[in-house]
Every structure is written in structure tokens, then in C-alpha cells.
Amino acid sequence: MRIAVFATCLVGTVAPRAATATVRLLERLGHTVDMPADQACCGQMHVNTGYGPEAMGVIRNHVRTFAPVLDGRWDAIVAPSGSCVGSIRHQQADVARRNGDDRLARTAEQVSARTYELSELLVDVLGVTDVGAWFPHTVTYHPTCHSLRVLRVGDRPRQLLEAVEGIELRELGEAEQCCGFGGTFSLKNSETSAAMVTDKADEVVATGAEVVAAGDWSCLLNISGALDRRRTGVRAAHLAEILASTRDEPWQGADL
Amino acid sequence: MSTFLGMPTVRPQPSRPPRDPLRWGASFPHAAHETLADGQLRANLRTATRTIRDKRRRVTAELDDWEQLRDAGAAIKASAMARLPDLLTQLEESVTARGGVVHWARDAAEANEVVTGIVREAGAREVVKVKSMATQEIGLNEALAEAGIDAIETDLAERIVQLAGDQPSHILVPAIHRNREEIREIFTHRMGDAPEGLSSEPRELAMAARAHLRARFLRAEVAISGANMAIAETGTVAVVESEGNGRMCLTLPRLLVTVMGIEKVLPTARDLEVFLQLLPRSSTGERMNPYTSMWTGVTPGDGPQEFHLVLLDNGRTRALADELGRQALHCIRCSACLNVCPVYEHTGGHAYGSVYPGPIGAILTPQLLGVGEPGGPAGAHDPTGSLPFASTLCGACFDACPVKIDIPAALVHLRERSLHPPGPHAPSATDVSMRVAARVLSSGRALRWAGRAVALVGRLTGGRAIRWLPWPGSLWTRVRDAPVLPVRSLAAWWARRSLR
Amino acid sequence: MTAPSTARAEMLGRIRRALGQSRSVEVERHYHRTGALVAGSGEVLDLLAERLEDYRATVVRTDASAVPRVVADLLDVPSVAVPDGVPAPWLAELTAEVRRDEPALTHAELDDTAAVLTTCRVAIAETGTVVLDGGPGQGRRALTLLPDRHVVVVEADQVVHSVPDAIARLDVTRPLTWISGPSATSDVELVRVEGVHGPRDLRVVLVDG
Numbered sequence: 001m002r003i004a005v006f007a008t009c010l011v012g013t014v015a016p017r018a019a020t021a022t023v024r025l026l027e028r029l030g031h032t033v034d035m036p037a038d039q040a041c042c043g044q045m046h047v048n049t050g051y052g053p054e055a056m057g058v059i060r061n062h063v064r065t066f067a068p069v070l071d072g073r074w075d076a077i078v079a080p081s082g083s084c085v086g087s088i089r090h091q092q093a094d095v096a097r098r099n100g101d102d103r104l105a106r107t108a109e110q111v112s113a114r115t116y117e118l119s120e121l122l123v124d125v126l127g128v129t130d131v132g133a134w135f136p137h138t139v140t141y142h143p144t145c146h147s148l149r150v151l152r153v154g155d156r157p158r159q160l161l162e163a164v165e166g167i168e169l170r171e172l173g174e175a176e177q178c179c180g181f182g183g184t185f186s187l188k189n190s191e192t193s194a195a196m197v198t199d200k201a202d203e204v205v206a207t208g209a210e211v212v213a214a215g216d217w218s219c220l221l222n223i224s225g226a227l228d229r230r231r232t233g234v235r236a237a238h239l240a241e242i243l244a245s246t247r248d249e250p251w252q253g254a255d256l
Numbered sequence: 257m258s259t260f261l262g263m264p265t266v267r268p269q270p271s272r273p274p275r276d277p278l279r280w281g282a283s284f285p286h287a288a289h290e291t292l293a294d295g296q297l298r299a300n301l302r303t304a305t306r307t308i309r310d311k312r313r314r315v316t317a318e319l320d321d322w323e324q325l326r327d328a329g330a331a332i333k334a335s336a337m338a339r340l341p342d343l344l345t346q347l348e349e350s351v352t353a354r355g356g357v358v359h360w361a362r363d364a365a366e367a368n369e370v371v372t373g374i375v376r377e378a379g380a381r382e383v384v385k386v387k388s389m390a391t392q393e394i395g396l397n398e399a400l401a402e403a404g405i406d407a408i409e410t411d412l413a414e415r416i417v418q419l420a421g422d423q424p425s426h427i428l429v430p431a432i433h434r435n436r437e438e439i440r441e442i443f444t445h446r447m448g449d450a451p452e453g454l455s456s457e458p459r460e461l462a463m464a465a466r467a468h469l470r471a472r473f474l475r476a477e478v479a480i481s482g483a484n485m486a487i488a489e490t491g492t493v494a495v496v497e498s499e500g501n502g503r504m505c506l507t508l509p510r511l512l513v514t515v516m517g518i519e520k521v522l523p524t525a526r527d528l529e530v531f532l533q534l535l536p537r538s539s540t541g542e543r544m545n546p547y548t549s550m551w552t553g554v555t556p557g558d559g560p561q562e563f564h565l566v567l568l569d570n571g572r573t574r575a576l577a578d579e580l581g582r583q584a585l586h587c588i589r590c591s592a593c594l595n596v597c598p599v600y601e602h603t604g605g606h607a608y609g610s611v612y613p614g615p616i617g618a619i620l621t622p623q624l625l626g627v628g629e630p631g632g633p634a635g636a637h638d639p640t641g642s643l644p645f646a647s648t649l650c651g652a653c654f655d656a657c658p659v660k661i662d663i664p665a666a667l668v669h670l671r672e673r674s675l676h677p678p679g680p681h682a683p684s685a686t687d688v689s690m691r692v693a694a695r696v697l698s699s700g701r702a703l704r705w706a707g708r709a710v711a712l713v714g715r716l717t718g719g720r721a722i723r724w725l726p727w728p729g730s731l732w733t734r735v736r737d738a739p740v741l742p743v744r745s746l747a748a749w750w751a752r753r754s755l756r
Numbered sequence: 757m758t759a760p761s762t763a764r765a766e767m768l769g770r771i772r773r774a775l776g777q778s779r780s781v782e783v784e785r786h787y788h789r790t791g792a793l794v795a796g797s798g799e800v801l802d803l804l805a806e807r808l809e810d811y812r813a814t815v816v817r818t819d820a821s822a823v824p825r826v827v828a829d830l831l832d833v834p835s836v837a838v839p840d841g842v843p844a845p846w847l848a849e850l851t852a853e854v855r856r857d858e859p860a861l862t863h864a865e866l867d868d869t870a871a872v873l874t875t876c877r878v879a880i881a882e883t884g885t886v887v888l889d890g891g892p893g894q895g896r897r898a899l900t901l902l903p904d905r906h907v908v909v910v911e912a913d914q915v916v917h918s919v920p921d922a923i924a925r926l927d928v929t930r931p932l933t934w935i936s937g938p939s940a941t942s943d944v945e946l947v948r949v950e951g952v953h954g955p956r957d958l959r960v961v962l963v964d965g
Contacts (some may be wrong), residue, residue: 009697013707014739014744023753035750038700046697048649050636050671051690057698065700091668113355123488149651178598182648188636190731192288195298195602196648198735225736228721252720255742304946324787335781340771355931411941429943436944458944462952469953474863492928500901500939500954507897508863518767523796525928529920530787532934536883540942543807544883544919547954548934549897553930557860558896569767577774650954 001126002032004074005067006115008084008217009041015217018080021244022118026078028246029131034074038065043095044081045085049184052095056104059092063107069114070107074124077115082147082238083214085117090150094210106138117147118240119156129159136166139210139237141202142223144216145178157215157239164242170207174199181222193222201226204234215239240245266441267637268421270435277395277423278571279633281609288607291414296606297433304432309595312539312656318543319533328530330660333586337576339365343488343521344567350491354553356563361515363570368399371480371513374564375405378511380478384469386495386505387411388482389589390515390568392424392611393624398479408472408482410501412465419446423615425605427591428539433604436461443468469501479505479560482489483516484588485531485564489524492552496535496545506549512560517568519585531588534658539590571624580669584620586659591616593653593663599646603620608646609639615653618643619666628673635674636686644670707745714741790924791882791917800881800915801964807884811937812950815959819965823909824848830907830959833870837861837903838959839895842873846909857895868899871905872955880922884937886910886960887922891932897931906935908953911963 003026007019019035026033042062046055066077079085089112096105122128141161146207147153161169180186180196189199200223204212212227212234214220235253245251274280281287291297316322336343348358361367375383383400385391385407396405397418409418413431420442424430431439440456447468454464462680462720481502493514495502506512522531536545554563576582594614596602605613611622625640626632632660633640644667653663674689696702722738724730731736765780787938793800805815818826836852855861855869875893886908888894900906906963916922926932939954950956 009703012703012746013710014741016707016742016744016749019746023750028737035746036700037704037747039696040700040703043697046690046694048671049690050668050673050675051694052668052693053673053676054690058694059677061698061700065490083728145648145650145652149655176652178648178650178652180598180648182650185645185648186730187728189285189288189599190287190734191292192599192646193648194735195292213314218284221739222736225732228737229723229735234301254740255714255744261830300945307946324785328783328785328787330783331783331798335783338775338778338780340775341768344768344771360767362763362766366763379778410953411943412941416943418925431943432946439944458947459949460939461944462949466952468866473953474867480931487928490929498939499952501952503901503933503954507901518771525926527921528928530785532923533787533919536762540935542811544880544885544934546811546935546937546940548932550928550932552929552931555890558890558931559898569770573767573770573774576771577776579778582774619958723832 001075002034004034004036004069004077004148006039006066006077006079006084008079008081011080011217015221015255018217018238018240019026021238021240022078022080024249025131025240025244029126029128035066035103036065036099042084042087043092044084045183047087047091047095053099055095058101059096060104063092063104063111066111066115067107070110077111078118078121078123079115080118080238082144082151082153083115083216083218085115086146086150088112088115117151117215119153119160120151122160123156130163131160131243132167133243133245134247135164135242135251137211138168138170138209139211139213139242140170140172140204140207142172142179142212142214142219143175144214144219147215148176151237160239160243167242170209172207173203179219179223183218186222197222197226201230201232205232209234211235211237213237213239213242263741265411266420266438268535270423273421274423275491276319277393277593277611278624279609279640281639283637283639284607284646285642287609288603291604294600296435298602300435301601301604304429305595308541312375312592312595315537315541315543318419319732325530325533326658326660329534329658330586332522332527332530333659337519337582337585338519339523340521343523346488347486347491347521350489351553351565356491356553356565359564359566361566362679364394367394367515367566367568367570368396371396371515372399372403372405374513376401376403377477378478379406382406382408382472382476383478384472384476384505384509385409386479386481386497386502387414388515389427389611390482391480394515394568394570396515410469410473412462412499412506415465416442417444423606424611426594427589427612427614433606473504473508474507476509478511479509479515480513480515481505483514483520484535485520485522485528486516487525487528488521490552492525492550494528494548494550496548498540498546500547503547503549507553507559509560511562513564513566515566515568516570529728534590536658538592538727539659571626574626575620575623578623581619581623581666583661584616584623584666587616587620587660588659590658592656592658596652596656598650598652599648608643615647615663616661618646619663619670622670627670628677629663630678634677635684644674670688704745704747707747711742711745711748714743717741719743761767772804773899775934789920791921793881793917794912797917800917801912801962804879804881804884804915807881808937808960811884813884813937813960815962817962817964820963823961826961827873827907827909830961831871831873833905834897835869835871837866837869837872837899838902839874839893839899841892841894846873857899863898863902866902868930871907872900872903873907874900876908876910876914877945878922878925879910880919881915882918886935887926888933888935889926891930898931901954904955905957905959907959907961909961909963912965
């Protein structure tokens, strides 16, 4: 399959490792991967902060960049983020329509129908759960709110993780509780956000796992930031990094 | 109010009584600063919300048609809203035909005036009250007090809140912010007839309230209630409760006044079969609440022989005008969204500065007050305007809502309304930075440059964690390290890989 | 004073303006409109008994002939209010003083009465609920509220499986009281305390056959 990777703005700037892992994983599985140069952001931050009209340019750029999927340039688009795919699927067209651009809305809908979060792409489209990964660490998995409740990815990430060789999964307490990131919430309501991430970090530490994993770098940024501040030694890994890790190219835990 | 030397006195929460029950205190972040610092409160809330939500999860899982009930509940509510004028006039006719009197009240002042008038006419100086959000919202007790009428809350938690001089902090358990020791303290000092040596055992406290209220029920001439629902076709009003204080109020006095938001009307008796399943399971996490009372107008020889129904607008029609936001009016006040909300669990109800706290409050209060409308509250720093921002959009509320109110979508929509009031206004610093960000995020080239800049900083910091950032980054680094930055940008990595 | 008719007209006008051209919404009901268990069946009675006990009501199962004995045992108190329509044979073995609501008992008299004995209109097994509608043997609402013990006799054919089954049997314009266990509160630290203002003691006689 020819697959376009949408890195997302956050991963694209501060955590390329989630995108590079996605690329290496998909190539290892025999797919042709592209990373369209004009990509930037899905618009979620603006939309969720109440700047829907201001997000129109962002959405327009995203839809324009990935519209070639409709002409067969790629078979699918993947993003290593449940919340960005959630925004693409459930917000872009709606915002476009409410701001009077029906054409953009229609194209956005068509593009979003070909856009998948990583675990969805692997399990539903590519039909694999065992991706041949090797990850000899204890891991606890935070399922992330938007993967769970917006995309409803269910146990797909779990199926993928359970098939990884060498991994030991540790159950996270109150796993489905939000980590307190919430985009600009972490700044606008920083004290509440801090209280929430403190609880989440406590739960992570309680598992005794070496690594905390999630399918969204934004949540990981929040959780690992709190863990690092407390010098817990727990490291963060995106789901893609775990799945990309092999005996030949083991996980480094840092950007390449 | 008396204070006793050597005894800790329980201070009212919030410390000053609000003038408007829908809008008091500071903006959400500032109010939360206070409540987050209260360790006792946070411990209470944590245990309490977790207890209820586990119970709710168990009893909703018991029904294999739970999702179908939710769908039906949502559809019945949406359909009722679409037919609201017809349903309200039909309700008026049915109630009138059965001997009741229907009043219409455009706002809080008008509702209070109507109720005060009825009580005065009846010559009563004391009324007993069933827990009711609508009467909280309009500040009825205070209005009655001004008219020299003593309104006695009879729900245990409401009585605690009333005696403490508090505002409720939860829709279902309004005194959730008080622990047993504080409640003992409140009863001992404020109840007037508390038994000697009252302990803080919940059973003893409940029995003290029973004894305290019994005499008042028996002598009450007038009762005031809210309504969980009213059936247009029959004129039937329903109140759902646990303690029996509702039955006392709805049965013993000779006159009953019910204040009901216009959104509580349901078309047919058959609709009860949906809501009497959705409400108790979502609310207290029980298969059925101990008591549900239904009455239709006046029944000769049984219960109050005079019945008044006050239909309340007070901003509801304003909410109705918002096509996306109007779903907040579908709310059946079960409070499931509060119990699953991680923000509520940490801040408690008082941070919301309204009698409607939690996720539903964050979309209901701003709409009742017309957020972003001409002259209405607006902006992320306003007590009401900040409410839609008091959420991470985690979606737990949407999943828990028995009538499927898409609270996250409504929050996002109201954020937009709050930030875009009509007419010209000077852009805030956030407005400006978001516009700049939008330019960068609309261009692959600009974002690649941003990536390169970040990688440059990454090389300069050499894989070290950044522990402090200047404002607004300091809001982040308060409890977190900033991420270790990459030393090579994604674009650079991709370019080299493509050369291979 | 405000002009009531003005308020009414203005509110209806506001609602119509707010709704604008909103479309009507079809209500589809895909939930179970009837319960799976047959009304009055052994299974439905078992379920009712289990659910009532779950909410701390006392349940005694008996056949029709033993009702007078069972009722007398459950009413080992000084006084009992008995509404019109309770079958006379049920009272045969009572030792308690029987108080009739004719002329109507005052609130003080009712408060001073230890128990009340009634029939019911319908019972819902799934939720452990007994519904009174003021019909024969049930009396006016105050009667089942002030005495501290409520003994209610439920006959097998009155027991339905689900809430929709019950709604189908009820006339909602009658004064209805749905009772599921004794009164309770969880207002102090969410600790459940049974028995607040309503009867603290609910005893259900379930008559089978």
C-alpha cells in the first residue's frame, strides 16, 4: 500500500520520533510511505480553543495537502495521534460548513474517510496485530481520551502491544481518566491540569513500569513532563516507537 | 449565628453569599485555585465521585438495552424541544382541567414574585421545600426570606447546605464538599434542636435531621417543589427522591407550589418508562430510587388541595435559540457527568460559580446568561465566559450522559461564542497569538522552519531537560519538565531518508 | 404585579422565535417495550424478591391461605392503619389496634400509628419497586407515609418484569407512589443510611398461588 503519513504539528516540531517510528514501521511491513511536504496541522488546537473561524486556513492547508488521496496518490493517510485524527474526522468538515465553505467541508469529509489513527490502520486496514516488534521492557499504557472516546479505537492498541515480543504490560490504575493535558487547557487552567497530571503520574509510578506508552504525543508530553520533573526515571514511548522497535533496530528512547 | 469559644466554626462556602446563584466568584481558574488547595475537599470528592461512578457503571451494565434507552431519551427530549410551545400549552390545559393553576415566569424575579404572592395569600410564614435546582437557580429562598417567609430545605444535603450558609457544590449531593465532622458541627451549632452529644456517624446525623424536620413536616401548610418531569398529555408532575422528604412535602401540606423549567415537559405518559430507567441508574446508581411521586392537579381527599405550577424561562429560551447549544436543555439533572469529570473531581463544584456545576453547568450556565451575546458575559477571564474552557474535552461526560448531550461539542462551540462577541472589540493577547499561530500552522514551509528552529535549540541544549520556561511556558513547567528537544528536525530526517 | 398573560405570550413568542424553522424529530423506541419474563411467573417473583431484599426490604413469600398469619406476624406493633379495600380476612389474626381512615385520621394520629397495611397496584421485579395508586386497599398517600412500618401485600399477578410493563398498566393521572425499598439517604459522605423520613421499615408479603 502507498501510505501518506501526517506527522501532526506537535510531533513534526518537538517529537519527530513518533513520526520516524511510524515511517520505519510501515516500511518494514512492506508499504511505500510518503510524507507530504506541505502538511502542517489539522486545526484542532484552534478549533478546541474556540478559534474555529481562525482555524479555516489551517484546515484548508491540511485538506489541500492530503486531497491527492482522492485521486489515488495514496491508499490511506495515517497519523500517530488519536486526537488529531479525531479532529480530522469529527471537526474539520463541521467547522468548514459553519464558516460557509461547503466545498471544503465535502472534501474534508472525503479525505477524513481515508485517514486513520495508527492502531486503526494496522488492525483494520492492514489486518495485522503482530508487527514483528521486539521491546524488552515493562510498559504501562495510557489509552488517551480521544482514542478511547472520540475514535473508539477500543482494544486495538492493546492487541498490537500484546503481540510484541519481550514486552511486559502493566495495568494502569484509573487508566481511562484524562491526564489533564487538554491542549490550551494545560495553560488556561494550569493548576487544575497540574493536579490531574500529578494523579496520572502517581498511577504510572504505582505500576512500577519502566516505560509509559500512549498513542498521542501530546498526552505523553504531559505525563512524561510530570514524571521527569519528579525524577522517576520512567521513560515515555509512543505506540509507534514500540511497534517500530526490533532486535536489529531497538528502541533508543530519543529522537534520531 | 453563634460562635463558640474553643470550637472550630464552619465557614460558609463560598465565604460571601452570592447575589446571583448563576454567577458568582472569580473566573474558573481563579476559583479553582482556592478549591484545589483544599486537601480535605479533594479527598472527599475523590472518594465520593469514584463511589457513585462505580455504582452507575454496574447498574447501567445490567440493562442490555441501555444504549437504546439513551437513544430514545435523547430523541424524546429533542422532539419535545421542537414542539415546546404546543406541549407547554397542552400541559397548562391538562393541569388546569385537573384543578391546578399554571403560572408563567419570564425570569427569576417574576418567578419569585409569583411564588411569594401565593405563599402570602395562603397566610403561611413557613414553607417546606423539596430539593429543586430550579428554585436554587432563581434564589427563591432568599426572596421568600425578604418577604418574611422561612423556607426550610428538607433534603438532608440541602438542609446541611442551608444551615451552613453554603452554596450547593453538586447537583445530586449538594453537600459533597462537607465531611461528617463538619456536618456534625453545623447541626450542633445551627439546627437549634440538635440532640445532646450528637456524634458524626452518618446514621446519627440522618436521624437528627429526621427528628428536626418531622415537626416541620407535620405543621407545614405550604410546600414548594421542583419537578423532574411533567407530562403534557395528562398534566402529571413527577418528583424522584430517596429520603421521603419529597413525599412529606408533596402529601401533607394543603398547598403545593411547583417551579419547573419549561424544558422539563415530556409529551406522553409512555415517555416515563424511558426516563424512570435512565434517571435513577445514572444519578444515584440505583435500579430505582426509593421514592417517586406523581400527581395530576388536585386529587380530592388526597394530598394538597391547592396546586400551582410555575413554568420558568429564566434564560432557557436563550439557550433554545442556539441550535447546537440547546441540547443542554435536554439535561435531566442526574449529575452523572459531574461524577465522571476529572476536572470536577479535582476542583469541586464551587469553582464553577453557579448552582449548576460540572460539565453540564459549564454549558448550561453560559447559555442561560447569554454568553457572547450583546451585553452578555464573554471572554476566558469572565466568571461565566471562562466556564466553557474548564474542560480538557476528554469526553467522559458525553459517554455517561443518559440523554447523550454532546457536552464536548457544546463546550467547543461556547468557547467560540465566548471569544467572538458581536461587534468590534480589541483583540486580546491570546487572540493575536492564535492568529499568528494559525498563519504558521497553515503552511508546510513555515512549520518546517519552526521544526528547524526547535532542532537548533535542541542542539544548543544538548539533550538536557528544560526545567523552567518564561510565561506562558511557566504555566507548563510549574509541575512538568519541558520536553527534551530533538537535535534534528523531521524535515531534515525525511530529506536524508529520501536520498537513500 | 406582573400581568400573567403577558408573561405567557412573551415566553411562547420567545420559544417560537428560538426554534425558528427547526424540524420535528422522530422518536424511535428500540429499547425493550416489554419485559422478557412473564408477569406473575415464578421467575418474575424470584427476581422481585431478590431485588427488594437487595434494597433492604423484608420479603415474606407465602400462599394466599397463610396471608392472615403472615400479616399478623409482621404487624407485631400496637397500632396499624388500614385503608378501605384491604380484604377483611387479612385482618383476622391481627393483634394490633386497627385504625380506619374514616373519618380521616389527622397527621398527628397517623404519626402516632406504628404501621400501615396495604395492597398495591403493580410491582416491578427488575427494579424491586411496588407502586401504589390510591386504589382499593391502598388509601390516600399520607397513610403510607407517616407510620414507620409499611406492610404491603403483593399478589403474583400484580408483578411485572420491567418499568415499561408497569407503565402500561398504570393510569398516571391517579396519585402514584413508587416505592423501592425503605427511605434512604447517602448525603453524608455517600454512606448509605436506610430510613430517613419515609417508613424506615418496608415489609413485602409476596403471595403466590
